[in-house]
Amino acid sequence: MIEVKDIVKRFGRKTVLDQVSFTAEKGQITCLIGVNGMGKTTIMNAIMKLTPLQAGEILVDGEKVKKDTFEKIVFIPDATIMLPHFTIEMAMEFMKDFYQNWNQRRADDMLAFFKLNRKDKIASLSKGNTAKVNLLLGLAVDADYILMDEPFSGIDIFSREQIAEVFTSHLIEDRGVLITTHEIGDIEHLIDKVVLLNDGKIQKEFMTEDVRESEGKSVIDVLREVFVQ
């Protein structure tokens, strides 16, 4: 389980995250929702120790994030983080070199599923294919937890469909996924848990199934209530 406990993040005088706490469990898809600039990406960065916090702590399976943690938690940001002159094959080799949990068979499966050419240079890929390579490099690590930042942002409808398909496949099964997205419609039916972030605070945290059953509301209905009010 990823435990985010009372984290505080300030940029200068601006408090972006104010005592934010939530959890993301293994085997569930947790969606972090908030309007732009609300600190969603900052939370992801903080989990991966890519930005320091002013207060609070983050635990993964009860332990602070250390080097070995990066074998069991991967972050797929919305931008390409591999060297542009690398081919997809070189990028996979790089990952294989450093990650004990790298699963080449899964990488090859995804390469075929996304119809990517391993000889293509990363710099030459379209936005949609870049997103797919990002996903491939993240999901081919046999990690317990996957963080995804805006995986559908700015990509074409067909790529979105393919990526959404990944969420229903064995690639995600049994793993804990923490995702931020604006395109909630693409995966609404797949989300187990929603964490709503507003003004740097957790506005609401709920299980989608519960809300659907007890209140007859969809995730978008709840979002409308919170953000439009």
Next chain:
Amino acid sequence: MKNFFKLLNFELNRVMKLLIILMGFTFIVQLVGVFVSKNNYLTQVEMLQQNDGSSVSQVLQTIGYFSFDRVVNSLFFIGPIMICVAAILFYVFLIWYRDWFGKNTFVYRLLMLPTERINLFFAKLTTIVLATLSLVGFQLIAIQIEMLVMRWTVPGEYVMEVTLRQLIEFNKILLLIVPNQFELFMSFYGAGILTVVILFTAILLERSYRLKGALIGGTFVVVANLLVILPLILNETIFHSFLYNGEVLLIILALGVIVLAGSIWLSKRLLDKKIRV
């Protein structure tokens, strides 16, 4: 340790193209220097022989022998070395900043690797050291080839043979890059490594605290360097050479080790706890 070598191999591959360009540039320009120096000399010889009818011995009495020293003292020889030094210094910054400001933000990938982050620091540091040593080593080989070209193109009676050792002894810049004593070699390269470590720490301070970090980093560079040479300054000013040179050097060495250790400790802390993407 295995990850350190993987990262080192990765960083060396990244610097390889630059090294090959620098080596090629140095060799070509220095070779041009050999021909220019040789042509200047032989033009003088020809003028003396044609205008004054001077014999070989008279020519040698007037303008002296042609030795490789003439090439070494020309801008064609020194220029490329200076450019290589500047390129390495530039690369000290580039090796970090390109991971943040390149087309893709590769630093994400590097910082999320399942390895101690200080390995990134040591891999980059070792890359700078090996790149420098490769350039120096190449320069020594290039000199031998350039001397051979000189011997082929200048008539033997005008050539004065000098050894590499003599060349280094009589040229301050060569002496600086290839010190002819082990102690000097260790001191020069030790000071070089310390400087790179201090600069790396300053870069990490900037990358952790941005503008505020740049100011702290700048101050850190000044203070760390001052601290190391403080015994020298104090001995020359306040203590009026109270300490022997050997004693001052020992204190400098001790302070150097302390600054080195402190700088690495601070860098590790910044990479582990404060760095921002």
